[in-house]
Amino acid sequence: MSRxxxxxxxxxxxxxxxxxxxxxxVSRFAFSGHxxxxxxxxxxxxxxxxxxxxxxxxxxxxxxxxxxxxxxLGIGVLGxxxxxxTFAVQTFQMPPLTASLNILGNVLLAVAGVxxxxxxxxxxxxxxxxxxxFHLPGTMMAxxxxxxxxxxxxxxTGLSILMLFPAVTGSMAVSTEMLLVGAxxxxxxxxxxxxxxxxxxxxEVPAGTLxxxxxxxxxxxxxxxxxxxxxxxxxxxIGVLGxxxxxxTFAYESFRLLEEGEKKYSLLNIMxxxxxxxxxxxxxxxxxxx
Numbered sequence: 001m002s003r004x005x006x007x008x009x010x011x012x013x014x015x016x017x018x019x020x021x022x023x024x025x026v027s028r029f030a031f032s033g034h035x036x037x038x039x040x041x042x043x044x045x046x047x048x049x050x051x052x053x054x055x056x057x058x059x060x061x062x063x064x065x066x067x068x069x070x071x072x073l074g075i076g077v078l079g080x081x082x083x084x085x086t087f088a089v090q091t092f093q094m095p096p097l098t099a100s101l102n103i104l105g106n107v108l109l110a111v112a113g114v115x116x117x118x119x120x121x122x123x124x125x126x127x128x129x130x131x132x133x134f135h136l137p138g139t140m141m142a143x144x145x146x147x148x149x150x151x152x153x154x155x156x157t158g159l160s161i162l163m164l165f166p167a168v169t170g171s172m173a174v175s176t177e178m179l180l181v182g183a184x185x186x187x188x189x190x191x192x193x194x195x196x197x198x199x200x201x202x203x204e205v206p207a208g209t210l211x212x213x214x215x216x217x218x219x220x221x222x223x224x225x226x227x228x229x230x231x232x233x234x235x236x237x238i239g240v241l242g243x244x245x246x247x248x249t250f251a252y253e254s255f256r257l258l259e260e261g262e263k264k265y266s267l268l269n270i271m272x273x274x275x276x277x278x279x280x281x282x283x284x285x286x287x288x289x290x
Contacts (some may be wrong), residue, residue, distance in 0.1 A: 010263035014190045016068055019167060020076015021189025022182040026244045028081050029181045038094070041087050042106055049083035049110040053117025056252060061125045080189045082110075084253040088277040089224050092285070106271060110251035111258075118255075173237040177234045192244050204265040206253045209246065212274055216245035217277040221284030236238015 032040035055074050059065040059289075065073075087106055091099045220241040223232065249257030249275055257266035 017076040018186040021080040021185040024080025024192025025185025045247040049113035049251040052248040053114035057121040079246040082247035084245035085220040090219040114255040120140040130193040184219040188240040218280035221281040225288040227245035
């Protein structure tokens with residue numbers, strides 16, 4: 001592949017991931033408006049982890065998900081729908097007992113969510129084996145196999161955002177906050193892909209995800225404790241940093257290590273993400289003079 005062709009593919013991938021980031025961030029923003037902050041973060045992290053588990057293992061066991069579709073949905077949408085930085089800052093601001101319960105709830109339920117998504121796929125794969133006539137309609141198969149994955153990715157993004165407007169604004173009018181969150185989601189998702197992809201594993205620990213979660217948690221804490229508000233909150237705090245960090249990928253990678261028999265590395269990955277990110281939030285708290 002020539003250098004120009006490789007660059008074109010890379011930018012195309014970034015566009016697909018960014019489009020997914022828009023949808024993921026806007027969906028998180030719309031969904032969170034109906035719950036208390038901590039409850040909303042727990043809900044999006046668990047739901048996103050279930051869906052990511054279903055997506056990844058669906059690709060592995062059933063082979064229905066094309067690479068570009070998986071990139072759009074997994075890295076873009078679900079990576080941005082879930083957020084580690086918001087979870088870390090919210091946890092730091094809680095009383096010790098509540099913070100401990102919040103950590104246990106998010107981690108255990110998210111990892112269990114990946115397991116649940118995997119379980120659904122295994123059930124479907126066994127059902128397929130038992131019933132030779134079990135198949136998806138031809139059009140659906142074509143979409144999932146990626147024949148129209150690019151068009152589907154962009155179409156779903158635009159349509160879904162339009163459908164989400166009433167949930168946030170109460171009308172079909174374009175919300176400035178929504179646009180800011182979406183723009184931030186595009187930037188955050190693409191940056192996460194670039195940064196995490198550039199950092200190799202350390203032993204068996206996925207250092208790329210650890211890095212984006214740690215950086216994002218620290219920067220969000222600085223903005224939060226500096227009382228940043230207005231457009232910065234929607235664009236950077238909710239949009240960029242909410243999408244730059246990801247809880248679903250963290251949960252999937254921790255579960256995957258456990259599944260592969262790497263129990264020590266799975267526990268280490270969980271402890272490093274929690275410890276380093278919370279330390280980053282504490283550092284930001286001290287730096288800002290709170």
